[in-house]
Amino acid sequence: MTSYKLTYFDIKGLGEPIRMLLSILGKDFEDNRIPMASWSSRKSEIKWGRVPVLEIDGKEMYQSQAIMRYLAKQAKLAGDNDWEAYEIDSAAGTIADLISLYIPIWTLDGKSKEEFKQKLLNEYIPSFMKNWNEQAENSGFLANGKLSWADLMLYGFLETLEGKLETEIVNEYPNLKLGTEKLRATPGIKEWLAKRPNTPW
Amino acid sequence: MTSYKLTYFDIKGLGEPIRMLLSILGKDFEDNRIPMASWSSRKSEIKWGRVPVLEIDGKEMYQSQAIMRYLAKQAKLAGDNDWEAYEIDSAAGTIADLISLYIPIWTLDGKSKEEFKQKLLNEYIPSFMKNWNEQAENSGFLANGKLSWADLMLYGFLETLEGKLETEIVNEYPNLKLGTEKLRATPGIKEWLAKRPNTPW
Incomplete structure (x- = not known):
């Protein structure tokens, strides 16, 4: 089974649309939330130093809009033409x-x-x-x-x-x-x- | 014939990829350049207050990446899947x-x-x-x-x-x-x- 792991802050913001899309698609996912307070020490661990990052079977995806658009195509929420x-x-x-x-x-x-x-x-x-x-x-x-x-x-x-x-x-x-x-x-x-x-x- | 008008600053920046895409597609376009110095007085004339704006037959398109992606699909420069x-x-x-x-x-x-x-x-x-x-x-x-x-x-x-x-x-x-x-x-x-x-x- 394909695994999904979303890393984002412990807020809604740009993580929430990705969580909603995964839920629409019926995908269970690991909802990995970084407390805002620990971000400055965690930032350097993450390529590009930005979240959200979505991992699909361990493969990392970057950039919130790119991730949303990709999932939305699967959910038929990205336009018909x-x-x-x-x-x-x-x-x-x-x-x-x-x-x-x-x-x-x-x-x-x-x-x-x-x-x-x-x-x-x-x-x-x-x-x-x-x-x-x-x-x-x-x-x-x-x-x-x-x-x-x-x-x-x-x-x-x-x-x-x-x-x-x-x-x-x-x-x-x-x-x-x-x-x-x-x-x-x-x-x-x-x-x-x-x-x-x-x-x- | 479809008309194209690109409004942007008199610089390369985010206008240039759109100019390049139109050229790849063989589309003549009006290259409407706003001098940076007059931007503060012109900004309010433009919906969202941002450039580039591309007009196709008078219909305005906003957001540089959205415009680029749209033209790039026509030019087969937006990925095959x-x-x-x-x-x-x-x-x-x-x-x-x-x-x-x-x-x-x-x-x-x-x-x-x-x-x-x-x-x-x-x-x-x-x-x-x-x-x-x-x-x-x-x-x-x-x-x-x-x-x-x-x-x-x-x-x-x-x-x-x-x-x-x-x-x-x-x-x-x-x-x-x-x-x-x-x-x-x-x-x-x-x-x-x-x-x-x-x-x-």
Whole structure:
């Protein structure tokens, strides 16, 4: 039997869409979670110094979006033709852009953290969420009017973002809220959400 | 006839692989270049506030990697199966990681710019180049032993990096140097390189 091992932080973030995809595919996997606090000492053990890393029968895969896209093709969540695949890739790229903007939240503290948090909440996040909410009109999903791995990526990130910022975000955007509800009820994802470890973000 | 318009800065960077792909595909395109100096006033005109944007018959495409992957599928430079496509996507993701690390070079100046440049040259760049050079053993290419859009992405970025840092980088890495030479001789790319505008980076 093929073995799967996912190494990521003990958070949702960019690991969660991969965990959801593996669950959709019915694959048992080792959910190897590195505590954030020990990352600086563990980083050098990992090629490229980044997680997530997915091992399939011991063969290491790098780069979250590349891993998601690969698994999503097996799960039929990567588009039915080249244009649909582009729409999903493009949506995923915009999510990665907002992720790169929010990263400093993990290292700032005190007044500078609070100022950065306000910039995120009042400027960065609304500008992206507004566009995504428009894209998700009718279906609730970011691309092609149907569930794709980009929705899983957004969901994992927003869960972490809401936990980290201690605020609700998605509920202000009705189309994205609808998509979230449909995603949570999807076979494979539903079971994963019921059994996954409880983490604050 | 289908019309193509690429909007990007007046540099190579993430625009150049798209220009090369269009040239490989034999597509004439409008090469719309925004001077860096006018970006701050132009940014708000563009959805997501980012370039490159490719318009195909007026329909806008966003996100450099999504655009490259879409064109590369047409040019048969995106892998012959899902695993090959993953290998290319993963390589492209690592290039994007180094790009995100080097971005501050455009806004720093004086002593802090010089310090950052040293960190790039002595730490960030060698760590990525060493891994890429290993991946490119024998063929000179990053993935699957053959030319892919990830090689085009690396080539465009390294041209900009070498120009901006005023130093040679790729020549120290023999496998990548070989790949660069093969890439420059590829039909479609060769013609583009001969006729493209002369920019310092």
